[in-house]
Amino acid sequence: xxSRLGKIWLTAGYLFLYVPILTLIIFSFNESKMVTLxxxxxxxxxxxxxxxxxxxxxxxxxxxIALMTATASVVLGMFAAFxxxxxxxxxxxxxxxxHINAPLVVPEVITGLSLLLFFVMCERLIGMPERGIxxxxxxxxxxxxxxAAVVIQSRLLEMDKSLEEAAMDLGCKPFQVFYLVTLPMIAxxxxxxxxxxxxxxxxxxxxxxxxxxPGSSTxxxxxxxxxxxxxxxxxxxxxxxxxxxxxVGVVAGSLWMSRQERRRAAEQAEAYREGMQxxxx
Amino acid sequence: MATPPxxxxxxxxxxxxxxxxxxxxxxxxxxxxxIDRLSKHFDExxxxxxxxxxxxxxxxxxxxxxxxxxxxxxxxxxxGFEMPSSGNIYxxxxxxxxxxxxxxxxxxxxxxxxxxxxxxVWENVAFGLKRDGMPKDQIAxxxxxxxxxVKLKPYxxxxxxxxxxxxxxxVALARCLAKRPKLLLLDEPLGALDRKLREETQFExxxxxxxxxxxxxxxxxxxxxxxxxxxxxxxxxxGRFLQVGPPSEIxxxxxxxxxxxxxxxxxxxxxKVIVDEPDxxxxxxxxxxxxxxxxxxxxxxxxxxxxxxxxxxxxxxxEPTLEQRESPKEQGYNVARGTIDGIAYFGKFxxxxxxxxxGMVIKASxxxxxxxxxxxxxxxQQIYVWWDGSDVVVLAN
Numbered sequence: 001x002x003s004r005l006g007k008i009w010l011t012a013g014y015l016f017l018y019v020p021i022l023t024l025i026i027f028s029f030n031e032s033k034m035v036t037l038x039x040x041x042x043x044x045x046x047x048x049x050x051x052x053x054x055x056x057x058x059x060x061x062x063x064x065i066a067l068m069t070a071t072a073s074v075v076l077g078m079f080a081a082f083x084x085x086x087x088x089x090x091x092x093x094x095x096x097x098x099h100i101n102a103p104l105v106v107p108e109v110i111t112g113l114s115l116l117l118f119f120v121m122c123e124r125l126i127g128m129p130e131r132g133i134x135x136x137x138x139x140x141x142x143x144x145x146x147x148a149a150v151v152i153q154s155r156l157l158e159m160d161k162s163l164e165e166a167a168m169d170l171g172c173k174p175f176q177v178f179y180l181v182t183l184p185m186i187a188x189x190x191x192x193x194x195x196x197x198x199x200x201x202x203x204x205x206x207x208x209x210x211x212x213x214p215g216s217s218t219x220x221x222x223x224x225x226x227x228x229x230x231x232x233x234x235x236x237x238x239x240x241x242x243x244x245x246x247x248v249g250v251v252a253g254s255l256w257m258s259r260q261e262r263r264r265a266a267e268q269a270e271a272y273r274e275g276m277q278x279x280x281x
Numbered sequence: 282m283a284t285p286p287x288x289x290x291x292x293x294x295x296x297x298x299x300x301x302x303x304x305x306x307x308x309x310x311x312x313x314x315x316i317d318r319l320s321k322h323f324d325e326x327x328x329x330x331x332x333x334x335x336x337x338x339x340x341x342x343x344x345x346x347x348x349x350x351x352x353x354x355x356x357x358x359x360x361g362f363e364m365p366s367s368g369n370i371y372x373x374x375x376x377x378x379x380x381x382x383x384x385x386x387x388x389x390x391x392x393x394x395x396x397x398x399x400x401x402v403w404e405n406v407a408f409g410l411k412r413d414g415m416p417k418d419q420i421a422x423x424x425x426x427x428x429x430x431v432k433l434k435p436y437x438x439x440x441x442x443x444x445x446x447x448x449x450x451x452v453a454l455a456r457c458l459a460k461r462p463k464l465l466l467l468d469e470p471l472g473a474l475d476r477k478l479r480e481e482t483q484f485e486x487x488x489x490x491x492x493x494x495x496x497x498x499x500x501x502x503x504x505x506x507x508x509x510x511x512x513x514x515x516x517x518x519x520g521r522f523l524q525v526g527p528p529s530e531i532x533x534x535x536x537x538x539x540x541x542x543x544x545x546x547x548x549x550x551x552x553k554v555i556v557d558e559p560d561x562x563x564x565x566x567x568x569x570x571x572x573x574x575x576x577x578x579x580x581x582x583x584x585x586x587x588x589x590x591x592x593x594x595x596x597x598x599x600e601p602t603l604e605q606r607e608s609p610k611e612q613g614y615n616v617a618r619g620t621i622d623g624i625a626y627f628g629k630f631x632x633x634x635x636x637x638x639x640g641m642v643i644k645a646s647x648x649x650x651x652x653x654x655x656x657x658x659x660x661x662q663q664i665y666v667w668w669d670g671s672d673v674v675v676l677a678n
Contacts, residue, residue, distance in 0.1 A: 165362055166395035168382045170460065171412030184399045267443045275445020275478075 021243060028236035035231045045237040055238065058222040062202055065133060065218060069140040069201035070194045076141070077148025077193060078186075084149070085156040103143035104150070112210035115139050119211070131213030139207040144197035151196060155189035312371075313338040313496055314359075314464060319368030319378075321354050321520075328354040330520035331368070336464075341490060341497045343511035345504060347543075351520035352500045353468065359498060360389045360466055373463055383412075388457035389466035392473060394449050396441040402428070402452050403437040409460045427459040430489060447478050454486070458493055465490065467499035471506055483509050504544050508532070516540050532590075538676050541588040548594075548643040550587040554579045561610070561670065567639040572614035574607070574670040586676045593672040594645035596633060596658060600665050607669040616667035619643075621660050633658065635666055 028046075032039025049055045080100050087093070103111060119135050122128065129135055159182075167181040168174070205220045212221060223235055314336035321329040329351045336342045344352040357363040359370065361382030370378045377385055388409070396405055406427055410420045428434045431451040441449055450470070457465055470486060471479045487510050490497050501507050507514050508528040515525040516539075524536040535541035538549065552566030557578055564571040564585060571587055579585065595601070606612055622642055623634035626649075633645045645666055658664065 160393055160395060162391040162393050162395040163397065165360075165382070166389070166391055166456075167397075167408075168362075169360060169387075169389050170409030170456065171383045173383055176412070181397060184397075264442060267440075271443050271445045271448070275447055278445070278447070 024236050025240045025243065028233055028240040030233050030236075033232065035233060035236070045233040046241075049234050049237050052234065054217070054222055055219070055234065058217050058219040061133065061216060062219040065136050065140060066198045066201040068137050069144045070198035072137070072141045073144030073148040073197040074152075074190055074194045076145040077150075077197075078152050078190065080145065080149040081153035081156055085153055100146055100149050103146040108143070108204075108206040111143065112139065112207040115142070115207070116210040131211060132216040135211040135213070136208050136216065136218070139211045140197075140201040140204060143207075144201060147200060148193035148197050151193040152186060152189050155186050159185050313340075313373060314498070315369075315371040316355075316359075317369040317371065319355070319358065319370065320366045321351075321358060321363060322366045327351075327520045329358070329365075332520070332522060334515065334522070334525065336496060336498060338496055339491075339494050340512045341487065341499065341510055343507040343514045344498065344500045344517055345502070345507040345514050345543075346517035347502055350517040352502075352517050354520075355517075356389075356466055356468060356498065356500045359464065360387060361385050386460075386463040387466060388460050388462040388464075389468060390450075390453045390457050390470060392469040394441075394453035394473065396449060396452055396456070398441050400440075401437065402433060402439050402441070402444070405441070405452055406455045406459050409456060413460070423459055427455045430458065430493065431455045446474050447482055450474065450482065454489065458489075458495065462495065465495045465497045467497060469501055469503075470499055470510075471503070472501075479506075486510065508544070516543060534674055535588065535676070538586050538588070538678075541674065541676065546591050546644055546646075548589045548591065550589070550641075552585060552587065554581055554583045554585060557581060562675075563614070564675070568637050568641055568643075569617040570614050571673065572611045572670045573673055573675055574611075577675050579675075584678050586678065588674040588676055589643075589668060589672065591632065591644040591646040592630070592648070594643070594666050594668050596635070596645050596647060596664050596666055598658075598662070598664055601667045605667075607671060611670050615670055615673075616665055618663065618665055621658060621662050621664060624658070624660055635664065637666075 027035055027038075029041050029043065030037075030039055031042040031044060080096075083090075084093075084097060084100065115135070115138070119129060119131060123130070129138075163181055163185065164177050167177045172180060203220055204218075205224060208218050208221060209224075212218065217225070219238070223238060226232065226235055312335055314334075316332060316334040316336075319329060319332050320327060332351075332355065344355060346352045354363055358365050358378075361377075361380060365378050368378070369376050372386065377387075397408065400408065403424055406424045407420050410423055415423070424437075425434070428437055431454055433448060433451055433455065436444060436448060436452075441452065444452065450473070467486075471482055474482060483506065499507075499510065511528065513525065513527050514531055516523045516531065518539060524531055524540050531540060532544055535544065535547075541547045541549070550564075550566040550568055550571070552564050552571070554562055555565045555570075556563035557580070561572055561574050562577060562579060564573060564587060566587065573587075595605075601612075601616060603609055603612055617637045617639075619635040619637040621633055622636045625632040625634075628649070630646045630648045633647065634642050635645055636642050643666065
């Protein structure tokens with residue numbers, strides 16, 4: 001009885017989450033211009049968006065900003081994480097710690113608005129920067145680096161510190177320790193942080209809306225403005241492509257990771273068995 | 282009252298240390314590693330407190346103590362991961378106390394082994410050699426030889442996670458030995474191994490180290506491990522050495538109550554000196570009167586502890602006869618009556634808990650050298666325990 005109730009709840013939950021997305025995908029293949037009325041199957045809207053320069057430009061701008069943001073966030077986040085994990089006492093550590101984590105809790109509207117005011121003031125005083133790709137990049141990186149720092153920090157914390165000591169013991173100078181041992185050890189978390197900040201930047205609306213200038217509309221901004229003017233199935237088509245790309249990426253990634261994990265576990269078990277046989281022999 | 286000679290109470294070694302010039306130390310093997318009045322303070326707390334020590338060339342030396350006694354800090358100062366607050370460390374005549382770890386001719390095997398998981402066994406062993414800028418063909422040769430020593434040649438291409446615990450440990454050892462260090466440091470070398478693997482590994486480790494001839498300092502909290510592996514042991518407590526000496530010396534003539542209790546089982550009788558003669562002293566304890574024959578002397582009424590190892594005690598159902606005694610003078614001393622409170626059979630020996638008439642419970646062990654003991658002792662049985670006057674150690678409070 002109880003388990004049946006559980007199943008019903010679970011199904012209801014999944015339906016709640018996925019029915020909207022499913023409808024969105026189905027209606028992207030709608031022949032009719034109406035978003036809610038089925039008018040037959042067609043790839044029409046996919047053809048339309050390819051030739052829609054606003055969408056295409058927005059897409060490439062978003063990709064460009066996401067790439068720049070992810071790279072800058074990982075580099076800065078790595079240094080920040082390193083400072084917090086490896087150096088237990090330096091002047092202003094608590095303040096530094098708070099500043100790294102602040103963008104995670106401060107509402108984005110505040111971050112966006114304050115950055116906008118700051119850039120406007122700068123522009124008035126020194127004539128730059130002009131609002132556009134550069135300011136969006138700065139804005140995204142301010143919170144991107146916080147996410148990156150958190151991800152990298154947790155990996156650094158669980159890393160066996162004696163690995164670095166061993167490297168030093170074997171003749172590595174501090175910088176060699178970093179790129180020969182620490183970097184390969186945290187490489188996976190750097191990748192994870194990069195992907196995370198890439199995604200966050202790609203679909204950010206709030207900060208971007210504050211910081212974009214004329215001619216620098218990212219894809220989310222384009223979608224938003226179109227939705228405001230009245231929905232049309234091009235938005236559905238864009239969304240469907242995005243969902244497809246993301247789900248293929250996620251499924252492939254997790255399959256690959258679980259296979260690695262299984263192989264590693266099998267190898268460990270094999271090594272243990274061998275060791276045990278060696279004792280009893 | 283003479284306690285066994287304390288080698289490292291500071292006085293004698295300090296005077297010598299003052300006169301050590303770099304040149305004289307180089308010649309003398311007994312001064313291969315010289316730790317001179319070394320201290321390490323963490324926020325006013327002394328983790329290592331004015332410690333001096335010499336380690337001979339080719340010796341395996343163990344720092345033994347419970348956690349927080351400063352043994353690890355001392356080892357880490359030898360490796361260069363901690364900078365001493367004061368004092369010097371000489372290795373083969375050179376002062377290395379302020380040298381960074383990557384310049385010291387010292388290598389350490391970590392408790393977790395700290396093998397680089399992204400490198401193969403071969404690459405792990407070659408890691409340190411590459412840092413030294415050794416030519417490639419020489420590296421290959423050195424790695425091959427070293428892997429041969431630890432019998433891991435067939436595993437060269439594996440990653441660390443594809444090895445068993447014992448094999449991982451040998452890779453860690455090979456990685457150290459490949460660099461031909463002047464001093465090898467072992468941090469709890471068997472701490473990460475299964476119990477079953479330990480015994481086998483202990484001997485193997487000692488054999489490899491001895492065959493290579495490298496001087497070795499190890500840290501352990503396991504007294505058995507220290508006794509089996511080390512040529513000499515330093516028992517540490519609160520940042521100081523309580524006693525330094527070969528395992529047998531530390532076991533048979535502990536310098537204080539703590540050492541006696543830390544190394545092996547011990548029965549402690551508390552009492553006072555009542556007679557002091559040139560050839561013996563008599564000590565009164567609630568359990569019995571002790572006739573101690575070896576060369577000690579003490580003031581009358583002095584409070585002392587008598588330490589007696591379980592295996593030195595004889596158990597029998599009747600009073601010891603004159604013939605059984607070491608000397609006739611001991612008759613009537615060093616004997617007590619009691620009841621068997623518990624019997625634990627360990628295979629090679631049996632441990633008896635005997636409740637003496639004073640209420641004290643002592644441990645006495647008897648070797649099971651024959652398959653069937655002719656006189657079977659049972660729980661609740663009234664028996665006599667006795668021992669020789671030369672087998673006890675008298676310790677001051």
